[in-house]
Amino acid sequence: MQSLIELQQQLVPDMLAAMKKRYLILRQVLLSDMIGRRMLAASLTMTERVLRAETDFLKAQGLLHIDAAGMRITDAGKRLLEDMEPFYKAMFGLSDLETRIRQRYGLKQVMIVPGDSDISPHAKRELGRAGCSALRKVMEKDDIVAVTGGSTLAQVASQLTTQTSLKGNWFVPARGGLGESLDYQANTIASTMAKRTGAQYRLLHVPDHLGEEAYQSLMQEPNIREIVEVIRHARIVIHGIGDAVVMARRRRVDESVIEALNAEGALAEAFGYYFDRNGNVVHRMPTAGLRLEDIMATEVVIAVAGGRSKGEAIASVMRFGHDDILVTDEAAALEIAALLDDEEGLDINARS
Template structure:
């Protein structure tokens, strides 16, 4: 009797292995195996499950994106963020980099934005990649407003005003405009501008933003709208003060601490604390040259969500 039972078990084992071979290696469907071997579909399914349970079959999934997921989690944990998206390359050009970052930023924004939200936005070529990404497929009545001045003759397409208009049209919402540059020529000019009712109302709205969408600038990129001669002088002043990053017209040192500069007396925009108080602050930034600036901005604890490229993300973790 024992010998007979042993033979039955051996026959079932051989059948189990044969079915597993046909299904997992040859790619046969279960119904094909059932018809070919004259077994019920339930019997085939049972033997396949047994093969898995007993370890005769091992299924391994090679996830090519696993390293990126691990990288996202490391950055999220290290900097205390709620969301991180690491965008994989290749990036054949700086334009391609900003376009891909903008695409993923647009997809994230579409997930989190709600009707009647106020969306504050900055200027910058990376933000332009988001507002021109043709992926928004919903109508959301939002209000989009620049969080600082957005007038520039040389970089019109990259100003907060232009971005507010483009994003509002993509989402089907409305927008406001700040008819002044980010930095005016003197504190007296700022004082006069801030007394203007239109500027006061616009920036008050920006300060109430539910979502802030920010670029992260270096010392050099933050002053591109200034005349070349004065730009070089101002850059040196900022570097001497230890400035490495600019966020929303505000300057930060390598530790993410706010640096008081003469620009604060000339800034047409909302206060740094107002940015911090927004429920969601998402930053879009990339490029190895910006890694120190991004690190500084993240240390400031103003940012909740980050969209960044793979090489720069690795630099953040390994530096």
């Protein structure tokens, strides 16, 4: 397949561009359920004139239904997208990118979805769908799954379905709550995942950011200690990745801590720990929940994060080396690839 694609790129490059454009239109309409032409053009950064010609073509092919309310994808369009997905990844280099990132960081699997979730809510929704798929594939009977908070993990939760009951499984928060929207807290996400799959859940009703004295005091409480022990025995951890300073501010930490993070070169945050460019832990917050030693002993660790702005942060956590599966988007993956190019260039210069 790849050799044929290379020939097509040389002989009829405009054909591949048209295929990509129409594929992305169909995919965006699918993710939107029903969408108007103006909103679709804005989400694809395409002029309405160009979009009209493309959607008229797709309608004539029986792939889109268009009326006064907007447009939606037909069953034939859905089947075409399913058939094209592996071809799309090969055609636009996502399969090669997945392999490169997987091999570079020693991961078991890398899944890349099209788009940039920084600017497209539809890409973030697709990121959640892929994260859900990754989680489903590794879950076994009676598993305990620890989940962190954040908008991306909320998308994963929203994509889980009840098609297969997970009655014997447990979802638990990996740590306490941030002082943010209830929808994005780990407790909420864990309970949503459980309710959507028929599983069970436990909640951890403590703040995420604790002083050392408060942490030691809370850990003396029998009920807190019991749920924390359950969390620390999770077989699967699924987590997001954030920018270090952004996450610190969301935790409302003192400005002196933020200055310390900057001085220490903190770049990324995951499960309450802060990592520098080389994947070294440079700072941690006392928190009831998962500790670093628990992560290192966990059987399956899944990271779900995307957006061009997070490329460097994702690479930082991957260098830490204890994730098994990375689910990301095209924009973040391209940023990671650029970092790998720079590293390889430095290696070549050092050897010469």
